[in-house]
Amino acid sequence: MLQKRVIPCLLLYKGGLYKTEKFKNPVYIGDPINAIKIFNEKEVDELIFLDIGASVENKEPNYRMIEDIASECFMPLCYGGGVKTIEQMKNIYAIGVEKISISSQAVINPSLLIEASNMFGNQSVVVTIDIKKDFWGEKKVFINSGKKNTKLNPMDFIKQIETLGAGEIVINSVDNDGVMRGYDVKLLRDIKAITKIPIIALGGAGGLNHIKEVFEVSRVDAVACGSLFVYQGPLKGVLINYPSHDDIIKTTF
Amino acid sequence: MIAILDYGVGNLKSIYNIFKKVGVDSIITSDIEVIKSANKYLLPGVGSFDHGINSLRNAPFFETLEIEILQNKKPILGICLGMQLLSNLSEEGKEKGLGWIDAKTVKFELDDKSLSIPHMGWNKTNPTNTKDIYQKLGENRFYFVHTYHVVCNDEKNILATANYGENFTCSIYKDNIYGVQFHPEKSHKFGMQLFENFGEM
Numbered sequence: 291m292l293q294k295r296v297i298p299c300l301l302l303y304k305g306g307l308y309k310t311e312k313f314k315n316p317v318y319i320g321d322p323i324n325a326i327k328i329f330n331e332k333e334v335d336e337l338i339f340l341d342i343g344a345s346v347e348n349k350e351p352n353y354r355m356i357e358d359i360a361s362e363c364f365m366p367l368c369y370g371g372g373v374k375t376i377e378q379m380k381n382i383y384a385i386g387v388e389k390i391s392i393s394s395q396a397v398i399n400p401s402l403l404i405e406a407s408n409m410f411g412n413q414s415v416v417v418t419i420d421i422k423k424d425f426w427g428e429k430k431v432f433i434n435s436g437k438k439n440t441k442l443n444p445m446d447f448i449k450q451i452e453t454l455g456a457g458e459i460v461i462n463s464v465d466n467d468g469v470m471r472g473y474d475v476k477l478l479r480d481i482k483a484i485t486k487i488p489i490i491a492l493g494g495a496g497g498l499n500h501i502k503e504v505f506e507v508s509r510v511d512a513v514a515c516g517s518l519f520v521y522q523g524p525l526k527g528v529l530i531n532y533p534s535h536d537d538i539i540k541t542t543f
Numbered sequence: 544m545i546a547i548l549d550y551g552v553g554n555l556k557s558i559y560n561i562f563k564k565v566g567v568d569s570i571i572t573s574d575i576e577v578i579k580s581a582n583k584y585l586l587p588g589v590g591s592f593d594h595g596i597n598s599l600r601n602a603p604f605f606e607t608l609e610i611e612i613l614q615n616k617k618p619i620l621g622i623c624l625g626m627q628l629l630s631n632l633s634e635e636g637k638e639k640g641l642g643w644i645d646a647k648t649v650k651f652e653l654d655d656k657s658l659s660i661p662h663m664g665w666n667k668t669n670p671t672n673t674k675d676i677y678q679k680l681g682e683n684r685f686y687f688v689h690t691y692h693v694v695c696n697d698e699k700n701i702l703a704t705a706n707y708g709e710n711f712t713c714s715i716y717k718d719n720i721y722g723v724q725f726h727p728e729k730s731h732k733f734g735m736q737l738f739e740n741f742g743e744m
Contacts, residue, residue, distance in 0.1 A: 292658075292707055293665045293684070333731045335665055336686075361560050366686055366729045386556035388688075388729065411590055413661055413688045458663075488659050511659060 294505055294542035295512035298329055298519040298532065299338040299460075299492055302371065305355060309520055310342070311468030313420075313436035319520050322355070325530050326362045329519075332532040334365055338391070338460070338490075338514055340418070341371025345394055346435050351378055353385065360386035368416055376405055383410060391416040391460065394433035397440050397447075400454055407455025417456040418492075419444060421477070422464035429477060436464045444477070448485050456487055460514060463493030468517050470496030478508035490514050498533060502541045545569040545742065546581035550602040552595050553587030553625065557728040565735050567742030578604045582617055583741065588624030592648065592691070593636035595624045612643065616719045620676065620741050626715065626722030627693055635691050644717045646695040653708035661690045662707045668714065668725070670703040676721055677703065677714075678740045683733045685725035687713070692724060 300322065301308050307325055308316035319325070322339070329337060339359060344351055351372045360367055369382055370391030379390050390410075395402050396417045407415045420432045421444050431442040440447075448459060461481060463474045473494040482489055488511035491504050495515040504510055522529040533541070547558050547569055555571045562569035569585070570577060578584075588595050599605060611617045621629050630640045633648035640648070651660050665684045670677040692711045695701050702721070703714035713724040721741070727734035 292662065295664050330731070360556065363557075364561055364564065364729065364731050364734060366688075366726075383554065384556065386554060386560060388554060388557070388726075413663065414589075457661075486659065488663060512664070 293335075293539065295335040295490075296501060296533070296538050296542065297336045297338055297490065297512055297514040298334055299340065299514040299516050300325060300520075301516065302339055302341040302352075302355070303343045305352070307520075308342070309468060309516055313464050313467055316342070319528050320530075323358055323362055325520075326359060328530040329532060330362065330364055333535065334532050335538075336366040336368070336512075337363060338368045339370070340391065341369075342435055344372025346437070348372075351382060353381060356382060356387060357385045370416070370418055374399070374402070376402070376409065379406055379410065383414065389414055389416050389458070391418045393418040393420065396451055396456070397431065397433050397442065400450070403451060403454040403456060407457065412455055412457035415456060416458045416460060417451050418460040418462055419447065420462045420464050421474075432464060444481070445484055448481060448487075452485050452487050458488045458490060458511075459485070460490045460492050466494030469494060470517050472496065472500040473504040473508070473513070475504050475507045478504060478510055482509050488512065492516070498537065498541045505542055544581050545583045545585055546578050547571045547585045547587065548578070548602075548604070548608070549573040550598045552598050553589050553622070554728070555587055558585055558587055558622070561728045561734060561738055562742070565739045565742065567738060573602060573604055575604045575607050578607050579611065581611075583744070584608065584612070584617065584619040586619055586621040586625035586628065588622065588628060590624060591635060592624065592627060592633040592640075593638045596628055596636070596638045596640060599628060612720065618719045618741070618744055619721065621722040622728070623689060623724060623726060626724055627691060629715065629720060629722045630693050633691060643720050644695070644700050644715050644722065645697055646693050646700065646712075646715060648691050648693050650691050651707070651711075655708045658708045661688055663688045666705045666707065666725070668703045668705045670714070671701055672716075675716070675744055676723075676737050676740045678736075680733060680736055685713075685723075685727060685730040685733055687725045689724055693722070
């Protein structure tokens with residue numbers, strides 16, 4: 291049977307690896323290539339890299355760095371950050387990346403999603419949705435690294451991008467980012483009930499118990515974790531880590 | 544030298560990278576002379592069946608490749624869509640496949656509606672034969688992404704099966720021709736072993 295995927299999600303910023311908390315205060319973790327080499331040895335299921343500077347600073351994706359990453363990745367790789375055009379996507383796929391995540395552009399320019407899924411196949415196009423509570427405590431879709439409230443209701447937006455051709459959706463909880471107290475299991479369960487697209491939960495994992503919980507309660511297809519796989523201990527010492535395959539099997543079945 | 548066939552379809556760079564990692568010489572190419580001189584072939588592929596088969600048939604090297612595979616019996620390994628193209632036909636398209644292995648490509652029709660399609664993720668594979676590309680693999684897992692799968696008309700062409708709601712064929716072979724539905728180039732040490740095996744064959 292298919293094993294549920296447990297995916298480290300790494301944030302790139304100015305060429306280094308960083309970790310944020312609630313999308314703020316990026317803390318330097320180390321060199322991305324070094325981290326990949328360690329994750330390779332640990333045989334991770336998949337890797338997600340998000341360049342958190344590219345979109346906000348309106349930069350081209352850093353192809354050279356993406357190529358360095360891809361040439362070391364012997365597992366499925368998803369890249370996101372600053373991708374705005376089909377041309378850019380072609381370049382990134384040609385470098386050896388199998389999945390590209392689009393986020394802000396899925397809101398601003400939905401035709402990119404349609405065109406990309408037609409051209410590269412749904413399975414290659416991931417949409418990452420940043421969800422955050424607004425002033426009134428309502429969960430909304432945010433863009434530009436959590437800075438801009440689109441006022442879109444997450445459920446409506448998911449239904450919309452499902453018809454446009456998203457192959458997978460990463461649900462990223464801004465409020466839970468780096469907090470390590472568990473996923474937004476209720477939101478994720480509600481999302482799973484309205485869509486057939488594979489859902490990857492992101493934001494909040496602090497231990498394997500949280501991963502187990504979100505698989506059991508929300509029935510998500512995969513989980514992604516940031517802090518959990520780069521920090522160790524209550525003082526958050528930097529240590530790239532990943533559970534053994536046996537532990538994953540125990541956690542996900 | 545293994546020629547990774549460049550016909551505009553598929554993630555060639557990842558395959559090149561993993562051959563390099565395991566110390567097997569390979570080259571991404573569409574050059575007829577290079578293809579003639581290669582001793583093995585890698586047929587990648589992602590995307591739709593018709594687009595894949597048309598692109599391959601229209602590639603300038605296609606006739607050369609046919610001679611090298613069917614007459615000179617040089618080994619070839621098809622990956623993902625590259626494996627499906629080895630079959631006679633696909634439910635996904637109208638075009639004929641290569642027909643190098645007597646099989647057809649069909650869509651997953653699963654009774655368990657809770658299972659997502661495409662079949663995406665890591666799955667165990669069970670070989671019927673642990674020689675050649677399946678040497679030294681033992682307990683294994685490979686990364687899959689696909690909506691269609693191959694059904695052999697002759698059971699002896701089944702090299703491995705996997706289970707996703709039902710057992711299905713995930714690897715096929717006949718003489719010098721091999722196909723795998725999964726992506727060994729994205730499957731860590733299991734993929735490395737498989738590519739090393741193919742390199743040593």
